[in-house]
Amino acid sequence: MDDYLIGVLSNIGIISFIALSAYVLLLTGEISFGQQAFFAIGAYASGIATALWHWPLAAGLAWGAAAAAAAAALVGVPTLRLHGLYFAIATLAFAEMVRLLFELFHYQVLIDGELVGPNGAEGFRNIRYIFDNNIDATEFLVLVYVLLSATLLGFFLLERSRLGVIFRMTGEDEVLAELSGVAVGRYKVLAAGIAGALAGIGGGLYAHLTTYVEPRIFDVMLGVHSLAYGLIGGLGTALGPLAGVLIDIGVLESTRWFAGYRMIVFGGLVAVLLIVRPRGLLDEVVVRNIRKAWRRTSPLRLGRHEKQGQP
Amino acid sequence: MTDFVQNTLDGLMIGSSYGLLALGFTLIFGVMRRLNLSYGPSIMVGAYLGTFVYVQFGASPIAVAALAVAGAVLAGIYVERLCFAPMGPGAGIASMVSSFAIWMQLEQAAILVLPRHTYPYPPLAAVAPLMLGPFMVRLDHLVMLVAAIALSTGMHLLLYRTRFGLALRAIIGNPVAAHLVGVNVRTAMLGAFALASGIGGIAGYLVLAADQQVTSMFGMWATIKGLIAMMIGGLGSIPGAVLGGLVLGIIEMHGQWYFGSQVRDLIAYFLLFACLVLRPGGLLGDAPTRETAAYGRRA
Numbered sequence: 129m130d131d132y133l134i135g136v137l138s139n140i141g142i143i144s145f146i147a148l149s150a151y152v153l154l155l156t157g158e159i160s161f162g163q164q165a166f167f168a169i170g171a172y173a174s175g176i177a178t179a180l181w182h183w184p185l186a187a188g189l190a191w192g193a194a195a196a197a198a199a200a201a202l203v204g205v206p207t208l209r210l211h212g213l214y215f216a217i218a219t220l221a222f223a224e225m226v227r228l229l230f231e232l233f234h235y236q237v238l239i240d241g242e243l244v245g246p247n248g249a250e251g252f253r254n255i256r257y258i259f260d261n262n263i264d265a266t267e268f269l270v271l272v273y274v275l276l277s278a279t280l281l282g283f284f285l286l287e288r289s290r291l292g293v294i295f296r297m298t299g300e301d302e303v304l305a306e307l308s309g310v311a312v313g314r315y316k317v318l319a320a321g322i323a324g325a326l327a328g329i330g331g332g333l334y335a336h337l338t339t340y341v342e343p344r345i346f347d348v349m350l351g352v353h354s355l356a357y358g359l360i361g362g363l364g365t366a367l368g369p370l371a372g373v374l375i376d377i378g379v380l381e382s383t384r385w386f387a388g389y390r391m392i393v394f395g396g397l398v399a400v401l402l403i404v405r406p407r408g409l410l411d412e413v414v415v416r417n418i419r420k421a422w423r424r425t426s427p428l429r430l431g432r433h434e435k436q437g438q439p
Numbered sequence: 440m441t442d443f444v445q446n447t448l449d450g451l452m453i454g455s456s457y458g459l460l461a462l463g464f465t466l467i468f469g470v471m472r473r474l475n476l477s478y479g480p481s482i483m484v485g486a487y488l489g490t491f492v493y494v495q496f497g498a499s500p501i502a503v504a505a506l507a508v509a510g511a512v513l514a515g516i517y518v519e520r521l522c523f524a525p526m527g528p529g530a531g532i533a534s535m536v537s538s539f540a541i542w543m544q545l546e547q548a549a550i551l552v553l554p555r556h557t558y559p560y561p562p563l564a565a566v567a568p569l570m571l572g573p574f575m576v577r578l579d580h581l582v583m584l585v586a587a588i589a590l591s592t593g594m595h596l597l598l599y600r601t602r603f604g605l606a607l608r609a610i611i612g613n614p615v616a617a618h619l620v621g622v623n624v625r626t627a628m629l630g631a632f633a634l635a636s637g638i639g640g641i642a643g644y645l646v647l648a649a650d651q652q653v654t655s656m657f658g659m660w661a662t663i664k665g666l667i668a669m670m671i672g673g674l675g676s677i678p679g680a681v682l683g684g685l686v687l688g689i690i691e692m693h694g695q696w697y698f699g700s701q702v703r704d705l706i707a708y709f710l711l712f713a714c715l716v717l718r719p720g721g722l723l724g725d726a727p728t729r730e731t732a733a734y735g736r737r738a
Contacts, residue, residue, distance in 0.1 A: 388547075
């Protein structure tokens with residue numbers, strides 16, 4: 129594979145994490161404009177862990193995810209009572225606060241005669257773990273997709289679990305869910321924590337791939353994009369946000385057909401899709417139909433029919 | 440003490456620009472119960488139109504002002520048609536997200552026309568600042584404060600003294616009932632949207648004429664400052680918008696004086712976050728009930 133393709137594929141994989149992060153909250157019925165904050169926290173925390181504390185990569189990524197999850201759960205508590213646009217604006221305000229705080233954040237250590245670490249608005253250079261340990265681009269790509277596959281597997285299990293049902297129930301009608309005995313508040317904080325962890329992993333991978341992060345990267349536009357991926361790709365399955373990422377990064381950004389007009393095309397696409405398909409391309413109805421069609425043609429069909437046929 | 444008064448004065452002046460921006464914002468929210476995040480970028484389209492004509496043909500300040508307002512109104516109508524009119528009742532969040540998507544579109548379109556980061560903007564009038572004893576007030580800032588008060592009064596009169604205002608108030612009360620008694624809800628909403636964008640255009644013009652330059656960050660700046668001022672004052676409240684803007688300006692100026700300019704925006708966002716968590720209704724607005732919040736949710 130050539131370097132450009134590897135770069136594009138790595139980007140798609142990493143951005144998929146923050147898209148899935150926004151998707152978790154969309155499942156519970158909340159719109160967040162602020163997932164980029166947890167992406168940033170993950171990036172900085174895991175970068176500090178490997179570059180300054182010399183932790184191994186796996187521990188650094190886990191630490192980044194944990195820090196982002198903790199921050200997300202912490203913000204989840206005061207914003208619990210907020211709904212709809214109030215929640216969306218609160219997440220936006222929080223994310224911008226985090227970005228501005230990183231502009232003031234200095235933590236530098238002398239390593240091999242060189243100052244390394246976050247240096248305010250200048251950013252955080254030399255997160256060199258993958259160079260120091262001779263991990264090449266293809267190996268890193270494999271790492272990204274192994275983690276992404278594990279996450280997707282988690283989502284498919286979630287969809288079949290009680291927790292998944294509770295998330296969708298809360299998203300459908302919070303009052304009804306509460307009346308059915310769901311402790312809505314607890315599950316919303318849990319969803320926020322999961323979403324934070326996913327964004328944190330994505331951020332950690334991003335920091336190690338680019339070896340350099342600065343606060344400016346984590347602006348509102350990143351947050352809106354990650355939210356838009358789920359909305360255009362579809363809310364019926366975790367593959368929806370991935371489809372959104374593929375459309376944006378795979379087609380609009382990476383091919384040069386739309387150079388200079390990417391935002392115009394993407395913005396228009398989101399606006400039109402919100403009118404004609406308010407729950408995205410792969411919405412619940414499409415997913416259900418695909419599942420039905422799959423069952424009809426699948427070799428497991430006989431077994432299922434026998435089961436259903438029994439009184 | 441002198442510094443304190445001067446900072447407060449400066450805060451009042453910069454706050455009046457926030458209040459002006461919040462006025463148009465709050466009119467849209469008041470009538471539609473929806474947030475138009477493309478509000479700032481719409482103003483930016485008008486501002487860039489004016490700048491383009493100014494840079495290319497050296498147009499007079501009056502022509503620039505007229506174009507700034509006209510451009511904002513046109514962009515506002517475009518946003519309303521694409522993000523608000525097609526969305527059914529209960530899809531307020533879809534409108535908000537859609538308006539954010541159009542934000543990217545408008546901003547990119549403006550940048551394609553004028554790609555540099557900064558462009559000059561014609562000043563309102565080159566007059567020396569006014570001295571009130573030891574305190575200094577810039578004249579163009581004073582114009583903004585007067586405009587904020589005049590426009591909010593004008594909007595109040597429009598809402599309570601005209602047929603159009605009556606129709607808008609009927610829609611605010613209950614859109615279905617308003618439709619049943621013969622109000623053309625869609626036209627009235629489009630009218631309110633165009634009016635709000637026009638007010639935004641005036642606000643944008645006054646702010647940029649005082650700054651004497653326009654940057655590609657202006658759309659974002661206008662949406663964020665207008666949003667924060669509106670949220671602090673109370674969503675949908677006209678006096679609240681002006682009050683919120685002034686409060687925000689004064690707090691920002693004192694914050695900047697004591698903690699430096701890097702902390703200024705941080706304070707503004709913190710105010711917004713704290714206000715949402717502690718008092719979502721703002722200073723003069725009603726607290727959102729579960730019902731009004733649900734009204735904005737996706738169907």
